[in-house]
Amino acid sequence: MSEKRTPGGILVRKVRFEFPQDLKPHWHATQPEWSQLVNSASLLLPYLEPYLIDNIRNALPHITDPALREEAAGYIGQESQHFQQHRRLNDVLISRGYEQLRAHEQQWAQDYERFAKTRSLKFNLSYTAGLETFALAVSQAMIKHRDLYFGGADPEVPSLFLWHFVEELEHKDVAFDVYQHVYGHYWYRIYGMLFVLAHLVRRVRQGYIILFKADGVWGKWRTHWAIKRITFRLCRHLIPRLVQYAMPWHHPSHVPDPAWAKEWVELYEQGQKGLLKLDTSKLSLPLVPLPVA
Secondary structure (H helix, E strand, O other): OOOOOOOOOOOOOOOOOOOOOOOOOOOOOOOHHHHHHHHHHHHHHHHHHHHHHHHHHHHHHHOOOHHHHHHHHHHHHHHHHHHHHHHHHHHHHHHOOOOOHHHHHHHHHHHHHHHHHHOOHHHHHHHHHHHHHHHHHHHHHHHHOHHHHHOOOOOHHHHHHHHHHHHHHHOOOHHHHHHHHHOOOHHHHHHHHHHHHHHHHHHHHHHHHHHHHHHOOOOOHHHHHHHHHHHHHHHHHHHHHHHHHOOOOOOHHHOOOOHHHHHHHHHHHOOOHHHHOEOHHHOOOOOOEOOOO
């Protein structure tokens, strides 16, 4: 797809993030445990996002609204770009001494293959809508608290994720609207949200345990204390949003986009290539990309 916006504002950006072969797995030197948790989350995306794409494609014959079909096409385009970039990042991370993650990746692949083959379209669309609800909460929290989560880190991984979060906000309505259009059952949407949370927490935890064991720090008090602190922080930032988004009257369009995300979009439209490598020492407004060589 070319870089042309849908009427709803979705733009498929064909970008390429650079990940050096000597990329540090602990890319946030002062928060190594957070680095590995984020790395574990990245592992799922080359399997999750093709599954989400297939779910929306499978729903297309049931969508009678031409405008929604156009937004769905934009959603598919953006998600296609996301998983390709994360695949490249994951390959570099795994090559840095974590080959045992290949088997863990297959668990993600098997999960989504099983859901696609054995579960109904209603389940798969509720999973997609639930996942995007979770993604909306994460994107809002990570952008609002970007300096807390990414400030001072090596730029490659934060720049990738913050781009991803900006685009999650751009297509935040689509999966919700597709589910509502095709099915619209409120309690089943809530079931999808809860299923997604349980599934992601379980598998991401398995991934970071593998990473911590490879680092030789699993079982140490510092690691467990750091995980508890991160978990508390995430719950404080995410649970109020998820409760709000679970209400029957919720629609993603009611959630305003952060000013920083809007500024990222404006700078991209001005041709600012440095957005692919942000200055993480200056993540507060105004947005500061690193100079491009």
